[in-house]
Amino acid sequence: MDKLLQQIVNGITLGSIYALIALGYTMVYGIIKLINFAHCDIYMIGAYVGYFCMTYFKLGLVPSLLIAMLVCSLLGVLIERIAYRPLRNAARISVLITAIGVSLFLEYGTMFFVKANVRTYPEVTGMMAQRFNVGEMVISMQQIILVGITILLMALLQFIVKRTRLGKAMRAVSMDRDAAQLMGIDVNSTVSFTFALGSALAGAAGILVGLYYNTINPLMGVVPGLKAFIAAVFGGIGIIPGAMIGGYFIGAVEVMVSGYGGSMFRDAVVFGILILILIIKPSGLLGKNTREKV
Amino acid sequence: MLEIRNMDVHYGMIHALKDVSFEVYKGEIVVLIGANGAGKTTTLRTISGLQKPTNGQVILNGEDITNVSAQQRVKMGISHVPEGRRVFPGMTVLENLELGAYLRRDREGILEDLEKVYERFPILRDRRKQTAGTLSGGEQQMLAIGRALMGRPDILFLDEPSMGLAPILVQEIFDIIQSINKSGTTILLVEQNANMALQIADRAYVMETGSIVLSGTGSELMSSDEIKKAYLGG
Numbered sequence: 001m002d003k004l005l006q007q008i009v010n011g012i013t014l015g016s017i018y019a020l021i022a023l024g025y026t027m028v029y030g031i032i033k034l035i036n037f038a039h040c041d042i043y044m045i046g047a048y049v050g051y052f053c054m055t056y057f058k059l060g061l062v063p064s065l066l067i068a069m070l071v072c073s074l075l076g077v078l079i080e081r082i083a084y085r086p087l088r089n090a091a092r093i094s095v096l097i098t099a100i101g102v103s104l105f106l107e108y109g110t111m112f113f114v115k116a117n118v119r120t121y122p123e124v125t126g127m128m129a130q131r132f133n134v135g136e137m138v139i140s141m142q143q144i145i146l147v148g149i150t151i152l153l154m155a156l157l158q159f160i161v162k163r164t165r166l167g168k169a170m171r172a173v174s175m176d177r178d179a180a181q182l183m184g185i186d187v188n189s190t191v192s193f194t195f196a197l198g199s200a201l202a203g204a205a206g207i208l209v210g211l212y213y214n215t216i217n218p219l220m221g222v223v224p225g226l227k228a229f230i231a232a233v234f235g236g237i238g239i240i241p242g243a244m245i246g247g248y249f250i251g252a253v254e255v256m257v258s259g260y261g262g263s264m265f266r267d268a269v270v271f272g273i274l275i276l277i278l279i280i281k282p283s284g285l286l287g288k289n290t291r292e293k294v
Numbered sequence: 295m296l297e298i299r300n301m302d303v304h305y306g307m308i309h310a311l312k313d314v315s316f317e318v319y320k321g322e323i324v325v326l327i328g329a330n331g332a333g334k335t336t337t338l339r340t341i342s343g344l345q346k347p348t349n350g351q352v353i354l355n356g357e358d359i360t361n362v363s364a365q366q367r368v369k370m371g372i373s374h375v376p377e378g379r380r381v382f383p384g385m386t387v388l389e390n391l392e393l394g395a396y397l398r399r400d401r402e403g404i405l406e407d408l409e410k411v412y413e414r415f416p417i418l419r420d421r422r423k424q425t426a427g428t429l430s431g432g433e434q435q436m437l438a439i440g441r442a443l444m445g446r447p448d449i450l451f452l453d454e455p456s457m458g459l460a461p462i463l464v465q466e467i468f469d470i471i472q473s474i475n476k477s478g479t480t481i482l483l484v485e486q487n488a489n490m491a492l493q494i495a496d497r498a499y500v501m502e503t504g505s506i507v508l509s510g511t512g513s514e515l516m517s518s519d520e521i522k523k524a525y526l527g528g
Binding site for chain 2 (some may be wrong): 163168169171175176178179180181182183184185186284
């Protein structure tokens with residue numbers, strides 16, 4: 001029982017990371033119907049920005065987090081502007097291939113600048129290193145911070161999407177681009193805003209992972225990126241709450257599988273889930289088959 | 295107030311509009327009629343900036359707006375109710391109406407217009423918290439028109455507002471169009487229901503395969519033999 005509880009705690013921690021990354025996939029898909037494969041590398045860049053902020057500039061967690069988010073959102077906007085916007089009206093497969101190209105460019109470009117070796121985040125000390133024993137469970141301060149920041153960011157995102165003018169424009173463009181234009185919504189700036197939001201969340205995920213797992217490398221985004229993508233598909237791609245649920249679900253599954261002796265199979269199980277969803281309910285958990293009224 | 299000069303539109307190899315010219319004067323109801331594929335919808339889409347013409351000009355209140363973006367045109371007083379209504383299905387009725395006023399900043403005026411829309415379409419007030427996707431076709435059409443009115447347009451484009459509606463609703467929609475026009479909004483209406491459309495039209499243009507082939511006042515066209523044969527069923 002205690003083991004189960006402990007696994008749940010670990011699952012929520014890992015799930016938070018997946019949820020943060022999955023949100024970016026789902027928002028970008030929602031608005032321009034593109035699986036942005038470069039998204040996982042933005043997460044990696046976030047981890048590196050956080051690393052440099054903390055090691056070289058000796059900044060604390062909060063300023064480093066904000067800088068990482070800012071740099072990543074600028075990067076996201078830039079990528080969309082340079083690589084995807086010129087292909088807005090091209091076939092979807094061309095944009096998809098471009099996204100893979102951007103992803104490789106970011107991975108090996110980063111490798112060129114920071115070298116391929118693994119880097120270690122500064123050791124956490126003091127309050128941050130605390131651990132709490134609850135019964136047999138151990139919860140670390142880092143886990144609490146990670147989950148807390150994730151929930152805060154997700155709440156903020158919900159607020160932006162539901163309540164603000166730009167958030168409403170975002171939803172309108174994702175539902176019907178032409179109709180949104182007829183309302184006077186500027187599609188280009190709305191798409192940029194979406195990339196900025198999604199990339200900021202990925203950046204936050206990157207720095208949080210660096211803190212939690214300590215090590216980062218230029219290819220660290222690939223596998224978590226794929227899993228977050230699966231999380232987005234599981235929840236229903238294009239649907240924001242779906243990405244959150246999917247993230248926690250995938251995190252929980254992965255932790256459970258490895259916690260109960262199957263760590264060799266943990267990736268296989270997660271990818272197996274993708275296959276199952278695609279067979280059973282391709283539109284995802286919260287996805288609806290939207291039909292048009294005539 | 296609106297003038298289209300020698301407009302051509304191509305979709306790839308297809309020449310969709312050929313040298314289309316017409317004008318709409320302030321306060322009028324102007325109707326474009328024609329069969330499926332005649333280019334009526336393309337004409338509206340080009341005037342509201344969703345489609346780029348390959349040739350020709352769009353002139354609004356004496357200003358050439360051919361190269362002005364769609365959202366800028368909304369600001370200049372054009373509202374377009376697109377074919378198939380195109381309400382935002384996952385948003386509530388109220389959110390849809392608010393988006394109609396997206397470019398406006400005058401909180402007071404927006405609330406005032408919201409009240410006016412609710413007065414015109416009481417059903418929308420009852421359903422304001424419902425998502426637009428759950429509305430019936432007629433209600434969605436009312437929402438689409440209400441949403442366009444929230445932009446306080448000088449000129450309103452309506453693309454097939456009667457499509458797929460029961461006859462009694464069609465009559466209602468046409469009454470509403472006339473009343474919107476009476477309250478000072480110029481109207482450019484595209485319709486396949488030529489009979490109803492010509493009855494309320496000040497002037498009308500007939501389109502065939504991308505060109506305007508006939509024009510005249512509503513009553514002139516209603517009594518024209520050609521029109522009777524081709525569009526009015528006898």
